[in-house]
Amino acid sequence: MIQLKDIYRDFQVGDQTVRALDNINLNISQGEYISVMGPSGSGKSTLLNIIALLDHPTSGQYLFNRQDVTKLDDNALAKIRRENIGFVFQFFHLIPRLTAAENIEIPMILAGINRQERQQRVMQAVASVGLSDRAKHLPEQLSGGQRQRVAIARATIMRPAILLADEPTGNLDSHSGIEIIELLETLNKQGMLLIIITHDHHLGKRAQRQIHIVDGKINFEK
Amino acid sequence: MTVSDTFFQAFLAIRAQILRASLIVLAMSIGIASVTILTALGESARSYIVNEFQSLGTNLVIVLPGRTETTGGQPPLFGETPRDLTLDDANALLRSRYIAAIAPINIGSAPVSALGLERETTILGSTASLRRVRHLSLAEGRFLPEIESEKSLPVCVIGQTIKNQIFIQQKALGQWLRINDRRFRVIGVLASEGESIGVDFDEIVVIPVASAQALFNTESLFRILVEAKSKSAMYKAVTDIGKIIKARHEGEQDITIITQDSVIGAFDEILTALTLTVASIAGISLAVAGVLVMNVMLVSVAQRTSEIGLLKALGASERQLIELFLAEAAMLCLAGAVLGVLVGQFSISFLQILYPEFPLSIPGWALLAALLVSLTTGLIFGVLPARKAAKLDPVLALAKR
Structure with missing residues (x-):
């Protein structure tokens, strides 16, 4: 499903060039459960951003469903993201002025889905993350764990094939962290490709495939 | 994204910053009100004078003794011949x-x-x-x-x-x-x-x-x-x-012949030019309001950087982001225009009570022009912030909390 070939990503910092990704080769198939681990600044977030089509590699080839996506324009990339990729962030990234339900609705609004269907799917999504009674709450009225559930509901509302989570438990206490991981794993068992970036080796070990990145290179894989 | 969704989301964004939105609406409405009031005054003066000349008679030609050979001078009022x-x-x-x-x-x-x-x-x-x-x-x-x-x-x-x-x-x-x-x-x-x-x-x-x-x-x-x-x-x-x-x-x-038409035409032209001049001067306030709209929208973009990054990650195209921010600017300007027209209409009614013998009214074209101008101002001055939002790098935008 995802094929990365000889991916390099360089950043210009002042007059120095920093290589964030150094010759990454990766094949990821549907339904996998992958954790990406590594120290800060190792390039794991950059890798996730490139997989998510938010960032462009400096060189290399990226095939998404056998399609070369390095040459697509902004609109096409936005469409692929909208239809195939769900995001979960460390800092939730909920829009503060919108209620939980309205936050979950956003990807469907961008996709131009009609109002009735949106309402229906939001109700289902809210129920599936166990927040039916909190649907009309603003993010500031929810706990960290609840906010991350809203974010997961938003990430999965378009039924994407890929779910990308960047430190999903980084901002949560260990109890809600486990709850969130279990929720993500449930989604993986339903067939969603799950890629989790984490510092936490304990959490990382739960994945069937573990990728360690150091200095922009894949150090080892299990 | 459907049009109504775009406007609804823009409305939610405006509602979240009600004080800033109302200030910008106020600025825009002052501009619109001054344009409509001044146009109404100029237009009324014009129709007043043209009516006065028309009431002098029909197909009137006035023959004066004496003739000035130079053009542009006043006709002699008393015979100098x-x-x-x-x-x-x-x-x-x-x-x-x-x-x-x-x-x-x-x-x-x-x-x-x-x-x-x-x-x-x-x-x-x-x-x-x-x-x-x-x-x-x-x-x-x-x-x-x-x-x-x-x-x-x-x-x-x-x-x-x-x-x-x-x-x-x-x-x-x-x-x-x-x-x-x-x-x-x-x-x-x-x-x-x-x-x-x-x-x-x-x-x-x-x-x-x-x-x-x-x-x-x-x-x-x-x-x-x-x-x-x-x-x-x-x-x-x-x-x-x-x-x-x-x-x-x-x-x-050795006579000067004046036709009623030429007199009316001359006054009509002078007063129309005057009205347009005065309206354009008032139009400067609209440009100022436009700059304010741009400022507010730029602040809005800066404050919502991470939200823009999120929307991009969720699959919003550049076009959709531009539409969202333009809709916001357009709604602010339209609200300002409607308020401005109301204020203008109210002031004109008030003046009419003070000077009942002077025929005052805001011409329809002025109302339409006010709405169009404010909308255009909003869109023109909204384009820059909207493009800025759309061009944000999603990775950097998301990194900003």
Whole structure:
């Protein structure tokens, strides 16, 4: 499903060039459960951003469903993201002025889905993350764990094939962290490709495939 | 993303920052209100003056003695030519087949008195045709009789003010009025028509032109009012008048001919230009409001950087982001325009109460233009912030919390 070939990503910092990704080769198939681990600044977030089509590699080839996506324009990339990729962030990234339900609705609004269907799917999504009674709450009225559930509901509302989570438990206490991981794993068992970036080796070990990145290179894989 | 969703999301964003939004709406509405009010004032002044000139008569041509050769100068008000315009000249004009009626006019100032009361006023010598040419109406009695213009007759028609001041609460008809040392019988009273350009007919006494010539001891006419048969005949009449006078004045066309059209046209042009100038000056405030809109939108983009990054990650295209921010700017500006038009309309109504005799109204095109201009301003000044939002790098935008 995802094929990365000889991916390099360089950043210009002042007059120095920093290589964030150094010759990454990766094949990821549907339904996998992958954790990406590594120290800060190792390039794991950059890798996730490139997989998510938010960032462009400096060189290399990226095939998404056998399609070369390095040459697509902004609109096409936005469409692929909208239809195939769900995001979960460390800092939730909920829009503060919108209620939980309205936050979950956003990807469907961008996709131009009609109002009735949106309402229906939001109700289902809210129920599936166990927040039916909190649907009309603003993010500031929810706990960290609840906010991350809203974010997961938003990430999965378009039924994407890929779910990308960047430190999903980084901002949560260990109890809600486990709850969130279990929720993500449930989604993986339903067939969603799950890629989790984490510092936490304990959490990382739960994945069937573990990728360690150091200095922009894949150090080892299990 | 459907249009209604775009506007609804933009509305939610505006609602989240209600104070900033209302300030921008206020700025925009001040601009719109000043444009509409000033346009209304200018437009009303224009229609007021054009109406005044139109009420002077229909297809009116005015013949003045004397001629200025330079262009652009005022026509001479009093004859500066060796050859006066005489009654014979005036009667000769009737030979033209494009002329329906003429009214020779002789004007002067003299004391009038009756029943022991005396005042100085304007005496206007003319013929029965004056009524037709100048659209005069009578409150009582009749106008000057249809007699040969050379014939003098001791009758007069007086204006309302003269009647009220000289014949206080008495019947004026049939009374003798003394003008200088001659007596005239009052045969009619003019209906009050208020101040009209040139002459205030309420303060005037009209007598037969021959009588006025005798009274002021002059053969020369102040001017001749000519009514052409139709609008298209007016210019042919002008040519005829020139020819006839030239023939009578030893080959010299020593008169100035003014058509009502050209006067109205000139005033119309001047006042339209004035209105547009004033409106454009007020338009500067709209530009200022536009810059404010841009400022607010730029702040909005900066504050919502991570939200924009999120929307991009969730699959918003650049186009959708531009649409979202433009919708926000457009809604702010439209709200400002609607408020501004209301404020303008309210102020105009208020002014109308203060000055009821002046015809005030906001022209429809001004309302439409105000709405369009504000919307255009908002969109033009909204494009830059919207593009800025759309071009944000999603990775960097998301990193900002």
